[in-house]
Amino acid sequence: MATPVPRTSPSQSSAPRTPSSQAPFPPSPSSRSFTAPDGTTLAFHVSGTGGGVPLLCLPGGPLQDSAYLGDLGGLTAHRRIIRLDLRGTGGSAVPEDPASYRCDRLVDDVEALRAHLGLDTVDVLGHSAGANLAALYVTRHPERVARLVLVTPGTAAVGLDTAPEERLAAARLRRDEPWFGPAYAALEDVTAGRGTAESFGAVAPFFHGTWDEAARERHAAGEGQRNREGAGVFAGEGAFDPAGTRAVFARFARPVLVVAGEGDVNTPVPTAAAYAELFPQAAFAVLDGAGHFPWHDDAERFTETVGAFLDR
Numbered sequence: 001m002a003t004p005v006p007r008t009s010p011s012q013s014s015a016p017r018t019p020s021s022q023a024p025f026p027p028s029p030s031s032r033s034f035t036a037p038d039g040t041t042l043a044f045h046v047s048g049t050g051g052g053v054p055l056l057c058l059p060g061g062p063l064q065d066s067a068y069l070g071d072l073g074g075l076t077a078h079r080r081i082i083r084l085d086l087r088g089t090g091g092s093a094v095p096e097d098p099a100s101y102r103c104d105r106l107v108d109d110v111e112a113l114r115a116h117l118g119l120d121t122v123d124v125l126g127h128s129a130g131a132n133l134a135a136l137y138v139t140r141h142p143e144r145v146a147r148l149v150l151v152t153p154g155t156a157a158v159g160l161d162t163a164p165e166e167r168l169a170a171a172r173l174r175r176d177e178p179w180f181g182p183a184y185a186a187l188e189d190v191t192a193g194r195g196t197a198e199s200f201g202a203v204a205p206f207f208h209g210t211w212d213e214a215a216r217e218r219h220a221a222g223e224g225q226r227n228r229e230g231a232g233v234f235a236g237e238g239a240f241d242p243a244g245t246r247a248v249f250a251r252f253a254r255p256v257l258v259v260a261g262e263g264d265v266n267t268p269v270p271t272a273a274a275y276a277e278l279f280p281q282a283a284f285a286v287l288d289g290a291g292h293f294p295w296h297d298d299a300e301r302f303t304e305t306v307g308a309f310l311d312r
Helices: 103-117 129-140 164-172 180-191 197-202 213-223 228-234 242-251 269-276 299-311
Strands: 002-005 030-035 041-047 055-058 081-084 122-127 145-151 256-261 282-287
Touching: 030 103, 041 103, 055 103, 055 129, 081 103, 103 129, 122 129, 129 145, 129 242, 145 299, 164 180, 164 269, 180 197, 256 269, 256 299, 269 282, 282 299
Parallel strands: 002 282, 055 081, 055 122, 122 145, 145 256, 256 282
Antiparallel strands: 030 041, 041 081
C-alpha cells in the first residue's frame, strides 16, 4: 500500500539499498553515445556531483528530447543523473524500423544503456510518459532497479483510467487565474471527448504551476522537441500488458516513490495515489501548487523530496 508523505517534508523509506557497482563518470556535464541492440546509435547525458547509484532518467512526451528535464530542479546535487535521449530524439539517431518506437521495444534500449555503463543496478526515474517505459523496464528487469521514482506518471502501462471530474477538479484550483475561463472550457471539451487541436493547445496552462513567461517558453520549446512519428507509435497495439505489469509491481519490494503535482490535470492526485497503491509499499508525495513539471514549480521541495528518498 502507499505510504503518504507529508506535503512539507521529504519522503522516507527504510528499505535497504541493493548494492551496485558504479562506473566512473566525469564531474561535469557530458554527452556520450552507445549502440542499441538493433544498431541504432543512442545518446545519453551525464551530469551532477552527487554520489550513490546513478539515477537513470527516462523522459516523457512521449518521445521528447530529454533536454527538457534539465537538472531536475537541482537534483544533480544529490545524485549523478543520466538522461537518455530516446531513439529519434535529441542526440539519438532515427531508427531504421519505426516500429521500434513502441514502448515495449524501447525497454531494450534502457537495458543496453545499463549494460554499457557497467552497472549491476540503477535507480530509475520516469516522468510522465517516461513512467510507462520505466514501468515496463521494471516488469522485464526488476532485479536491475534499486529504486524507482515516478514523477506525475503516465498510466497506460498499468491500465489506470482517470475520471474526467478528477481532471476538472484539479483545474478548478486555478479558478482565480486570469486565463482560467477559456482554458477550463477547453478542458471540458477535451474531457468530454470533443477535443480539437485548438482546445488541446488551450489547456496548456493547467500543466504548469504558474503560467508565466518562463512556462510559456518551456511549453513552446517542448512542442518542438517531440518526435511526433515516434509518439504515434509509442503506445501502439501490443505495447502494454497492464495485468502483467501490475503482477510484477505487486511483488516489487524495493523502494518506490510516486510524486504528484496538486494541480496536475494530466495525472491528478487521485490517479497518482492509485498508482502508488499498486506496489506493496510506496512513498507518495503531493507537491502543493505544482503541475505536471513539479521541479519547475517548486525546485526546492522537489529536490528535497526526491533527494531524501534517493539518499536513504
